[in-house]
Amino acid sequence: MPFNFKKTLIVMELIFQDMLKTNFVIPLYPTTFRETIIPVPTPSGVTDLPPNIYFDLDNRFNAEQEQRIRDAISETMLVWATHMNEKWNGGTNNGISQMAACTNIYATKNLRPAWYSESPIQNGLTATNIAMDQFTQLIRDNGFRRSPRAKIFAAPLNNNTIVFALTAFTQNFVPLSFIVDPTLIDIATLNFITGSMMHSWLHCAGFFDPNTTSYFNTECSMCVMRGFRPKNPDMPDNLYYQFFD
Ligand SMILES: [Zn+2]
16 A cells, blocks of 8 residues: 555544544554643633643553653644734734744745635735634644544654644544654654644644645744744755655
8 A cells, every 4th residue: 555545544544433433444553542631821812722632642652752742742832822922912913923924934835724715815924823723723622622532643654754644624623633653753853843743733724735845834834943033045945844744
């Protein structure tokens, strides 16, 4: 079976098993899970947030790998919370976050999430604001246990991909389910793991690949990895996006 197709089947199978509450799908990779609970930060101007989000973590991950995955998820939520705080701007809610400003410079393509049907999205600034509002939705649906249980599966990924997720076609009740490469999670630096995690969350928020320069999902995730600094010619884009799915 081609490798990308197999990864897609694993994630779809996990989602279907939860949605249909059935085990008739033959497991491709039978495993057991343990729950890991991660606190949600509380940005200004965002109400109705759960205290935690919840993941069923593949028991093949050891405690150290679990901590690195938890750190990357916490960092991703910190990026979201920082954006929300900067946008809230003391109550005006018209601030331009560092992430939105950075992404606006570089992202010109695939600005529209799969589920979005309103007027065209003009720039990376608007796309970032939409993406981070959708992160709020993903966090609420997970933390209030409205979406199917989010599963984090241990399986080798091709090339240098650290985290893999499917692009969501709907806005509500999307599970934050990922595949994480157990070898790369051991050796990659937290910055690269967080960038790959961020990229996968943007897939869950409805943003498509391709994974290359000027596409929103890739540029936004690379802005996070550069700490929102401008691009440096000594650090080509593929140095970053080689870790994305
Ligand atoms: Zn991707």
